[in-house]
Amino acid sequence: MKHVVVFTGAGISAESGIRTFRDSNGLWEEYRIEDVATPEAWQRNPAMVTTFYNERRKQVMEAKPNEAHLAISSLEEFFNVTVITQNVDDLHERAGSSKVLHLHGEIMKLRSIQDPSLIYKVKNWQVAHDAQNESGHQLRPHIVWFGEMVPKMDEAIYITKAADIFIIIGSSLEVYPAASLVEFAPTNAQKFLVDPHANDLQKTEDITVINKTAVQAVPALVKNLITSHV
Ligand code: APR
Secondary structure, eight states: OOEEEEEEOTHHHHTTTOOOSSSTTOHHHHSOHHHHSSHHHHHHOHHHHHHHHHHHHHHHHHOOOOHHHHHHHHGGGTSEEEEEESOOSOHHHHHTOSOEEETTEEEEEEEESSOTTOEEEOOSSOOOTTOBOTTOOBEEEEEOOTTSOOTTHHHHHHHHHTOSEEEEESOOOOSTTGGGGGGGSOTTSEEEEEOTTGGGSOOOTTOEEEOSOHHHHHHHHHHHHHHHHO
16 A cells, blocks of 8 residues: 655644634734743743643634545545644544644643653643642643654654655644655655645645645545545
């Protein structure tokens, strides 16, 4: 089976009602990254950081996967598919994708500050800023903040290097190291970029650009891939 690697950003969840970061009206127009998405912000004001992620979690829990998430999961019938996402939402999983690697963490999880291997699923959108586990460890959002390492990057590169087809959907490609992933796709892999602002983005030369929204473009792209490769 051919390997399809789908690399997604906030744009794929936009049509599910989840705000992106850098579009007009994006989250980073309303909030300062250094106030809510850095380890220093957490140390300074955990209540503010927690409120920010509680609001994001509420939005995610109210959202449903859209036609683009669903089309990607349908590829699994014909291809070996890995989704590498920068998104912290769980819409790929809820759409049925079975291999999803979250480069920037997961909003539906918390983890121990004392022992990062202790990770807990959250059931409600609201969590307390001083939440603890049963051993009294303090819990923090399971999110990769600005200034932190991206622990899954090596695994993402390894998977990307084996791609026959590499599809980027809805990312401004501004945040590194995630944005560098496309450089690791083999030169002979077929590459696609789906984004309504694709023409403004930096990209490699051998990429097919689809200047449309995820819901407009991805179901048709998936159909074409199935027809041409299966
Ligand atoms: N369909 C497809 N793409 C869309 C849509 C849509 N309906 N709407 C917007 N987009 C595109 C925008 O044109 C933009 O290029 O999605 C992209 C969103 O870019 P960002 O907001 O920068 O999101 P992303 O690239 O995922 O951000 C990377 O930055 O702050 C962080 O950690 C956060 O993982 C995130 C990282």
